[in-house]
Amino acid sequence: MNPQSPKEITDYYKHLSLFWTDLIHLMASKPQALTSTGPMRAFATSSKKIATELIEINEKLMEFNKFYTEYYKQLSDTWSVAQKKVNQKVPDVPHDVEQFEAFKRIWIDIFDNDFTELFDSEKFGENYGKLVSKELELTKHWTNISNVILQSANLPSKEEIDEVYKELHALKKRVTKLEIELKRKKEDKR
Amino acid sequence: MRSEARIDPKLVEEILKFTRNVVDAPKLVAAPDEINLEVTPHEIAQVIDKTRLLHYKPLTDKQHKTPLLISYALINRYHILDIHPEKSWVRNLLEQGFDVYMLDWGSPTSMDKYLDFDDYVNGYLDSCVEFIKDETSTEKISLQGYCTGATIATAYTALHPENVKNFIATAPVIDGWRDTTVISNLAKHIDVEKMVNTIGNMPPEFMYYCFSVLKPFEQGIEKYVNFFKNIDNKKFVDNFLRVEKWLGDTPPIPGELFKQWIKDIYQDNLLIQNKMFVGGSHIDLKKIDMPLFTQVAVGDHLVSPECSMPLHYAVGSQDKTLRIYPTGHVGMIASSLSQKKVLPELGQWLSERS
Numbered sequence: 001m002n003p004q005s006p007k008e009i010t011d012y013y014k015h016l017s018l019f020w021t022d023l024i025h026l027m028a029s030k031p032q033a034l035t036s037t038g039p040m041r042a043f044a045t046s047s048k049k050i051a052t053e054l055i056e057i058n059e060k061l062m063e064f065n066k067f068y069t070e071y072y073k074q075l076s077d078t079w080s081v082a083q084k085k086v087n088q089k090v091p092d093v094p095h096d097v098e099q100f101e102a103f104k105r106i107w108i109d110i111f112d113n114d115f116t117e118l119f120d121s122e123k124f125g126e127n128y129g130k131l132v133s134k135e136l137e138l139t140k141h142w143t144n145i146s147n148v149i150l151q152s153a154n155l156p157s158k159e160e161i162d163e164v165y166k167e168l169h170a171l172k173k174r175v176t177k178l179e180i181e182l183k184r185k186k187e188d189k190r
Numbered sequence: 191m192r193s194e195a196r197i198d199p200k201l202v203e204e205i206l207k208f209t210r211n212v213v214d215a216p217k218l219v220a221a222p223d224e225i226n227l228e229v230t231p232h233e234i235a236q237v238i239d240k241t242r243l244l245h246y247k248p249l250t251d252k253q254h255k256t257p258l259l260i261s262y263a264l265i266n267r268y269h270i271l272d273i274h275p276e277k278s279w280v281r282n283l284l285e286q287g288f289d290v291y292m293l294d295w296g297s298p299t300s301m302d303k304y305l306d307f308d309d310y311v312n313g314y315l316d317s318c319v320e321f322i323k324d325e326t327s328t329e330k331i332s333l334q335g336y337c338t339g340a341t342i343a344t345a346y347t348a349l350h351p352e353n354v355k356n357f358i359a360t361a362p363v364i365d366g367w368r369d370t371t372v373i374s375n376l377a378k379h380i381d382v383e384k385m386v387n388t389i390g391n392m393p394p395e396f397m398y399y400c401f402s403v404l405k406p407f408e409q410g411i412e413k414y415v416n417f418f419k420n421i422d423n424k425k426f427v428d429n430f431l432r433v434e435k436w437l438g439d440t441p442p443i444p445g446e447l448f449k450q451w452i453k454d455i456y457q458d459n460l461l462i463q464n465k466m467f468v469g470g471s472h473i474d475l476k477k478i479d480m481p482l483f484t485q486v487a488v489g490d491h492l493v494s495p496e497c498s499m500p501l502h503y504a505v506g507s508q509d510k511t512l513r514i515y516p517t518g519h520v521g522m523i524a525s526s527l528s529q530k531k532v533l534p535e536l537g538q539w540l541s542e543r544s
Contacts, residue, residue, distance in 0.1 A: 096198035096201055097198065108408055111407045112406065115403070116404075116406075119372040119375065119376075119403045120371075121375075125378060128379060129376075129380055132385070133381045136381070136384050136388040140388050165303060166304050168301065172239075173313075176313060
């Protein structure tokens with residue numbers, strides 16, 4: 001195999017990592033199983049997950065950087081254009097208080113207008129949406145890694161806690177409905 | 191830039207004075223944390239989960255018969271409606287003889303991520319309306335919603351018109367596709383499903399970001415320069431710090447509520463098209479048939495007038511009034527203009543119907 005594209009390279013290293021962690025785990029799991037209740041056993045069982053997540057984080061990081069660079073490029077381009085406009089409008093250095101106040105007003109108005117125009121634009125919205133999306137994917141991988149560590153310490157994962165929250169929310173809704181029904185029945189009896 | 195003349199000594203003096211003000215500031219003014227934002231006396235009438243129903247103490251001997259419930263926005267806290275005795279929306283209404291209640295949505299935590307539109311409309315808001323009806327022995331109340339709180343109030347009024355005698359919509363978020371603000375542009379491009387599934391609630395830091403890009407230089411630089419320039423002006427400083435403290439208090443928005451909010455209002459624009467559902471019930475704006483008073487600000491850069499005004503034309507009410515004010519989103523509720531014009535007009539309209 002001769003990986004070429006960044007995706008092929010990532011997939012290759014992911015496979016390599018999974019192959020060796022799986023194989024070492026299989027070779028070593030029998031004597032390890034004797035201490036199956038300890039945290040190290042639990043951690044070792046799912047440690048390959050951490051390796052996989054780290055490789056995927058690296059891949060996502062490259063995509064994230066692309067949108068992050070574009071984000072700052074848009075900001076710096078807008079800054080340059082706005083500054084040029086200010087220089088054209090106020091070619092002289094302000095020398096007294098009135099001139100300085102007028103310069104400041106012009107500077108703020110031009111910068112606010114240009115930046116608001118940028119933030120209102122389709123190109124900014126689109127890139128920003130993708131940037132946030134990639135950031136969320138990185139967060140997801142980080143959560144997955146944290147879950148491995150949490151589970152090795154016999155603590156509930158984020159998904160398990162979410163299940164409890166969901167159940168609690170559903171129960172609260174049912175109780176509220178029952179309370180309303182009970183109140184209505186009491187009122188009907190009167 | 192060309193530089194030829196010498197610098198005016200007054201300018202140097204101004205800079206030195208400004209530097210002195212920055213150094214002296216901590217000695218002259220309180221830290222935002224030390225300021226109490228609860229201005230007008232009230233009692234906590236009801237608590238459900240993290241929400242509180244506040245009941246303000248009357249300031250007149252006689253009061254109008256119909257109580258008024260204010261449904262504040264989901265962004266920041268209710269304090270802006272009672273930020274300063276001289277600019278308090280609540281105090282002004284109390285002085286006009288209204289019996290005022292306020293719904294404080296509280297600060298949701300991770301465990302509240304599954305709270306949705308249904309919980310806010312048919313749960314919290316409905317329970318407050320029922321409580322006030324019981325407490326005041328009235329069959330209907332007046333309901334005012336501000337900003338996103340007005341959207342929740344709109345959904346409520348359409349689903350429970352039998353409980354609402356008068357409806358006041360102040361800068362309501364109604365027609366997401368017509369909204370021309372930066373917030374709407376960002377909202378349209380967000381993968382909200384992924385956001386909520388990954389991080390749960392809408393984090394307050396994200397809200398800070400959305401606000402910081404609105405007039406970034408005016409809000410990010412100029413207003414702080416003005417603050418230090420006016421550090422000796424007690425009234426200015428007090429008002430500034432109160433508003434700043436309010437701006438910084440941005441609670442998270444429950445994930446499921448935020449998801450439906452962004453999708454149904456900004457991305458798919460279902461509310462104004464009468465295609466939105468809350469808790470399985472269809473929201474038909476034509477069912478809003480009671481007197482309606484819509485307040486819109488021309489300079490609103492958070493909810494553009496084009497986004498709010500369609501409510502006036504979409505409802506079934508015969509008795510409806512639309513008022514457009516020459517101010518901004520916050521100026522409409524907490525400024526001298528709101529005290530001199532917005533509130534007297536609202537008070538007169540409401541007193542004739544209360």
